[in-house]
Amino acid sequence: MTQPEGLSAEAGLEDGPVQPIGLFGGSFNPPHLAHLALARLAFEQLGLAKVLWVPAGQPWQKAGQEVSHGPHRAAMVAELIAGEPGFALDEREIQRSGPSYTLVTVRQLQAEHPGAEIVLIIGQDQYARLHTWHGAAELLAAVTLAVAGREGQAPEPSEVLAGLPHRIMPLPLPRLDISSTQIRARVKAGEPVDSLVGTRVARYIDHHHLYQGTP
Numbered sequence: 001m002t003q004p005e006g007l008s009a010e011a012g013l014e015d016g017p018v019q020p021i022g023l024f025g026g027s028f029n030p031p032h033l034a035h036l037a038l039a040r041l042a043f044e045q046l047g048l049a050k051v052l053w054v055p056a057g058q059p060w061q062k063a064g065q066e067v068s069h070g071p072h073r074a075a076m077v078a079e080l081i082a083g084e085p086g087f088a089l090d091e092r093e094i095q096r097s098g099p100s101y102t103l104v105t106v107r108q109l110q111a112e113h114p115g116a117e118i119v120l121i122i123g124q125d126q127y128a129r130l131h132t133w134h135g136a137a138e139l140l141a142a143v144t145l146a147v148a149g150r151e152g153q154a155p156e157p158s159e160v161l162a163g164l165p166h167r168i169m170p171l172p173l174p175r176l177d178i179s180s181t182q183i184r185a186r187v188k189a190g191e192p193v194d195s196l197v198g199t200r201v202a203r204y205i206d207h208h209h210l211y212q213g214t215p
């Protein structure tokens with residue numbers, strides 16, 4: 001697969017090019033089929049070595065929202081990506097205490113994969129808020145962003161973000177009107193969610209009685 005312009009698969013010392021690593025973080029409360037489509041598109045289009053799915057331990061910007069237990073969210077990610085080549089669940093953020101800062105994870109990944117570019121996979125809603133993330137300028141200098149416009153539109157930076165240097169690869173994800181919020185509401189209302197999360201995650205939600213009392 002050709003390397004898209006902007007992704008630098010830098011030459012390793014002796015072993016040839018080092019493929020970029022995809023970092024896909026989320027609350028995943030629960031994970032759903034739009035997450036899967038976004039990660040697959042990034043994996044295929046950007047020639048990534050792998051995509052690490054990283055459930056946030058404490059999604060500090062969702063402080064007012066009830067977030068289900070980290071191990072449940074990790075288990076649902078495992079169900080969603082079962083059998084998908086190139087995808088791996090990475091539980092480091094749910095094992096870490098304190099607010100989940102992506103910059104900390106990126107620094108760890110850089111140390112674990114010397115020379116590999118870290119591609120941060122996000123949707124438009126997070127791109128628009130990225131200047132509010134912990135250590136935003138440092139983070140933007142450390143990663144390449146792969147961004148899907150959430151409404152089927154090209155990604156748009158906020159005014160503040162437009163003023164901060166960053167590298168971005170737009171991902172042409174078709175509009176997918178699926179959100180975890182909508183899924184939690186459907187479960188609470190007793191409606192089926194298989195078509196939004198797949199049968200394995202739906203079965204997990206049902207078996208563990210998740211989201212039955214929360215919006």
Ligand SMILES: Nc1ncnc2c1ncn2[C@@H]1O[C@H](COP(=O)(O)OP(=O)(O)OP(=O)(O)O)[C@@H](O)[C@H]1O
Nearest residue numbers: 026027028034122123124125126176178179180181
């Ligand atoms: N339908 C979608 N299309 C494109 N990107 C999406 C979509 N849903 C989520 N994402 C992206 O996936 C990442 C993780 O999202 P998250 O776990 O917060 O799911 P969510 O559906 O946005 O959740 P919630 O409804 O609880 O806010 C974020 O970068 C988000 O922008």
Ligand SMILES: O=C(O)c1ccc[n+]([C@@H]2O[C@H](COP(=O)([O-])O)[C@@H](O)[C@H]2O)c1
Nearest residue numbers: 025026027056061100101102103133134
């Ligand atoms: O590092 C931060 O300060 C930061 C602030 C907000 C969101 N994030 C990360 O962005 C990802 C998507 O977040 P969310 O809230 O849409 O699930 C997830 O990995 C969060 O940890 C990270």
